[in-house]
Amino acid sequence: MSQQALHSGGAPTQRSARNGGASQFLILQLRPEDAAAEEEFAAFLARGGLAAEEVRRVRLDEAPIPALSLDDFAGIIVGGGPGCVSDDPASKNPLEARIEADIMGLMPEILSRDMPFLGCCYGMGILGAALGAPVGKGRYGEPIGGVACEVTDAGASDPLLHDVPKAFRALVGHKEAVEDLPEGAVHLVASGPCPFQMIRAGNNVYATQFHPEARGENFANRIEIYRDRGYFAPEDAGALTKAVLAEDIVAPERILHNFVTRFR
Structure with missing residues (x-):
């Protein structure tokens, strides 16, 4: 990817914000x-303001990505998952x-x-790895719960952060993280x-480490589902559930809504 496309600052232009007539x-x-x-998909629709007919859903656990043309889509949203980019390939779950x-x-x-793309949590590792940045578990993993985030100076002018407060709380829970800003990428939220x-590559390729689709009730469900996947001690599930349900998380979903609105 050229350095012209991967610029180091400034707000994306509207000129490159469309993908033909794809809807x-x-x-x-x-x-x-x-x-x-199912819970994640419903959250993407609700928080993004998407109707079912506006999306093509592919569950990659069920089958590989089918033959498709990116020309047919206005944008791509990648959800979270239990996998880690930084895991030893020899020991990865097949x-x-x-x-x-x-x-x-x-x-x-x-x-x-410069296809419109929003990677959520796992998508940060994917984008970081694709851009050649180190992704690992040694420095910036976060336990399940709420975290205080701050929009950077570059983020303040980004259209996906329109109407998002300078300081906001988001829900996180991840073992690995991008450890250095990818070359040429723009740092949007810390x-x-x-x-x-949150980072951006080019004008339209984004990733968040937090979950822009999730509210406390979504995380409460995930705590129960993933209680034995190593994110936390199983005996802590009750306290973690209580903590996430007490969080008032509203700002991150504006990012998802802005993504859909901008590229729809």
Whole structure:
């Protein structure tokens, strides 16, 4: 990808914000648990302001990415999942390895054409890895819960952060994180525990480490589903559920809504 496309600052222009006459969004889901996948999909529709007929949903746990043309889509949204980009390839769960390979296989075209893309949580690792940044578990992983985030100076002029407060809280829970800003990417949102909470490549390719679709009730469901996946001690599930339900999380969903509105 050229340095002209991967500029280091400034707000994206509206000129590159459309993908022809495409109207559907492609939602790629990675979660193999039916309850988690259904809850996440419903959250994407509700918080993004999307109607069912505006999306094509692909659950990558069920089958590889089908043959498709990116010309048919206004944008791509990638959900979260239990996989980690930084896991040793030799020990990766085969399903998670195949899902990762499928998504990574799309990234060169997404980046080269500056395709509207929003990666949520797992999508940060995918975008970071695609851009050559280190992704690992040693520095910036965050336990499940709310975190205080702050919009950077560059983020303040980004259209996806329109009407998002300078300081806001978001829900997180991740083992790995991008450890350095990818070359040429724009740093949009930071937090104390994890500096790279939101970044942009080019004009239209975004990733968030937090979950822009999630409210406290969504995380309460995920705590129950993922209680044995190593994100927390199982005996802490009750306290974590109480904590996330007490969070008043509203600002992050504006980012998802802005993404849909801008590229619809």
